[in-house]
Amino acid sequence: MSELAGGVVLRAKRRSDLGDDYAWRIDPELARLDSRPVSRVTFEEFEQEFLAALEFPPPGVLSLSIDVGGEHVGNLVAYDIISGESCEIGVVIGRERQRHRGIGREAVTAFLQHAWHRLGLRRVYLHTLEDNAPARRSFEACGFRASARVQRQAWMIRYEARREWWLMEDERTPYPKRKQVAREDNDSSDGNEPVTC
Template sequence: MDWPRFGRVTLKPFSAGLTEEEWKGLYETFRDPEVAEWNGSSPLRSPFWLFKRFVQAETRRKDRLAFVILDEKGEYLGTLELYDLTPEEATLGILIGRKERWGQGYGTEAVRAALGYAFSTLGLKRVKLRTFAHNLRARRAFEKAGFREVGSGPGPRGREDVHMEVRREDFSPEA
């Protein structure tokens, strides 16, 4: 198991298969109204079996890599994706679904693990993302992981988005 790691977290690829507990955690993440709100979406309403089938189909796409985020005990924390993947760049998406773990640095560590993997293993030159301007906790976490703000603009539901990126030459795997 040579999965991406940083600090207390491990990124387990969906391609390695998920345990039933990991599937349940993922399902609960997407059903949670508060998590959905921070993700700019609506809470999932579809049944578990349909959700599982949809996720499995999505993770087979060639333009995305999906991971579950595991804590130091190997327990589910959330999900992370590198999507719109090209040989040069990808877009990062992350959800920490265990709200009682918010604000404890797990998201930053998961992003650091993903960036290390993106730059060293995949050979990408840039990873970008969008987040809500009002989500200061997420913005600070992304900055700690190495991202910098590169612009802003209107996002979904009329909210202001902040565009951030990190380039391989600016990333330090040890930081």
């Protein structure tokens, strides 16, 4: 899509992502954060699935890679895309050293702008573990609001963002940046730092 602040780039998946994506699929910590069992898929099985999706992308799915400084650090996938309506997203920062640096927040913010202005969507939603406080703060900083508590493998919080919430904000200062400025103003009296990831 494009380069964002801090050198974060959202781009289409490519064959060179295969090794990273496989490592992240079988990573126990990432599986826990995604509230799914650790994948037992072999590399060969994963490669076949990966290459098929590159050649014939599944309908209603948009798979993107997140790069920083030319390095593939994570993925953002939009699925269940209903034209003109909604989609669900999942985001992962696979490289541990790149987590908690605001990369996911930048990528999600860019995707939301793409969803509103290019895809014509009205609502984007996601689920995250109830006890994953860093992810929850990050999504809230992007303009998501908690909308439900859902039982899956573990308790999850469903978050959603709506196009009209963004359109109510000043277009020159995107929602997350404006919210960050407001939070800094509100927190200055009690010494709390603004939320960053």
